[in-house]
Amino acid sequence: MKINTIINGKNIIEEINPSKRLLDYLREDLRILGVKEGCGEGECGACAVLIDNVLVNSCLVAVGYINNKEVVTIDYFKNTESYKIIEESFIKEGAVQCGFCTPGFVIATYTLLKKNKSPSEEEIKEGISGNLCRCTGYNMIVNAVRRASKRGEGVW
Amino acid sequence: MVEYPTSLNEALNELNKNKYTIYAGGTDLMVKKRNWVNLPVKNDYSLMFISHLKELNTISESEKLYHIPSCVTQTQMIESEILPDIFKTVVKKMSSPAIRNVATIGGNIVNSSPAGDLLPLLYVYDAVLILKTINGEREIPIENFITGAGKNILKDNEILKEILIPKLRFNNNYYKKVASRKANALSKVAFIMCLNIEGKVVTDFRMAFGAVAPTVIRTRNIEKDYIEKPIDLLKIKSEEIWEKYREFINPINDQRSTANYREKVVKNLIEYYLKEI
Numbered sequence: 001m002k003i004n005t006i007i008n009g010k011n012i013i014e015e016i017n018p019s020k021r022l023l024d025y026l027r028e029d030l031r032i033l034g035v036k037e038g039c040g041e042g043e044c045g046a047c048a049v050l051i052d053n054v055l056v057n058s059c060l061v062a063v064g065y066i067n068n069k070e071v072v073t074i075d076y077f078k079n080t081e082s083y084k085i086i087e088e089s090f091i092k093e094g095a096v097q098c099g100f101c102t103p104g105f106v107i108a109t110y111t112l113l114k115k116n117k118s119p120s121e122e123e124i125k126e127g128i129s130g131n132l133c134r135c136t137g138y139n140m141i142v143n144a145v146r147r148a149s150k151r152g153e154g155v156w
Numbered sequence: 157m158v159e160y161p162t163s164l165n166e167a168l169n170e171l172n173k174n175k176y177t178i179y180a181g182g183t184d185l186m187v188k189k190r191n192w193v194n195l196p197v198k199n200d201y202s203l204m205f206i207s208h209l210k211e212l213n214t215i216s217e218s219e220k221l222y223h224i225p226s227c228v229t230q231t232q233m234i235e236s237e238i239l240p241d242i243f244k245t246v247v248k249k250m251s252s253p254a255i256r257n258v259a260t261i262g263g264n265i266v267n268s269s270p271a272g273d274l275l276p277l278l279y280v281y282d283a284v285l286i287l288k289t290i291n292g293e294r295e296i297p298i299e300n301f302i303t304g305a306g307k308n309i310l311k312d313n314e315i316l317k318e319i320l321i322p323k324l325r326f327n328n329n330y331y332k333k334v335a336s337r338k339a340n341a342l343s344k345v346a347f348i349m350c351l352n353i354e355g356k357v358v359t360d361f362r363m364a365f366g367a368v369a370p371t372v373i374r375t376r377n378i379e380k381d382y383i384e385k386p387i388d389l390l391k392i393k394s395e396e397i398w399e400k401y402r403e404f405i406n407p408i409n410d411q412r413s414t415a416n417y418r419e420k421v422v423k424n425l426i427e428y429y430l431k432e433i
Binding site: 001017018019020021024028037040041042043045048054055056057059060061062064065067068108111112126127129130131 | 159160179182183186187190193194195196197199202203205207208231251252253254255257258338339340
């Protein structure tokens, strides 16, 4: 199927098998490696990307779905002002250990704060409920999201 | 092959000619048909993508009904200003934000899983499904649509177009999803009870259970025994009500739970929530 999409700012029109996972297309074909595969079944959120500025797990998306849509991964999102605030907050709070889950958490944090500028603790937990981290025990990540929400007023 | 139709009519026309696997949100399909890394999913037929179709995307209402087209996402249902709060309560317990952003109401219905979390709610609300072909459409109550675990009467040339939800009056709603985690978990048992109480009299009483039988359990014959009766009577009848439901509750042992546990939980939920009213 002829797919017309924008990936990380670049317009792409090419013949792609629409049944391929977006995750595989990004990592294997385009070598965009900030997107990670953890569980491959929607549990862990390590493969999270933005599709038309909405949080989605790329392991659960077939390439046909992104036709006429725009995809942004952490590799491109890192150029934004929002990213810099989230990155600094994650570093300050020690919310990164092995780092494998971090791209997913960063994207989930952004989409949460875009909708809700000062989330409560419960709302933060809800916002990152689709992301698993096996290192930090989550407290530092929750603190990092809270710090980003305070620092980032007006940015999202 | 038309894998990416530009209108519902084009989709239906194509479905009339060729067989496809319909892809709405994809969140169940992509797991079920998962393949090795970098290989396309193992679908039996070409995928037909429909979630972008405008005809299938906007919640609306008429005098007596809510109209939810099949490709409305779970996030849209949570954010809807039209739907009753109980819909949001149920949907918020499902999966996680990233999945709710793409997973559709139509997918949850057509997947017809015994653990589909929207289903008990839709049974309680007497939801009616509009199934459309290029030649016309039929309206089927949800309990006649789903025939078994993962089974339903949707034909190869049909698309579930819309879900009609009657605007019912309930002033007491109770919902409980029993699962191993708060997020991203499949139900071990799902329970919903909706009542309308005027003064001290029960004017409507409905109950449904998910994940305890091949299809959702809702039994109008049991419900009717407690309608137009005093609420105080209903509250003390939990033992009797459990005994009546018992023959319909037929859970299985699986990786999530055991039949024994599920049965016990159903009994306890009935007792607990009747006291709560």
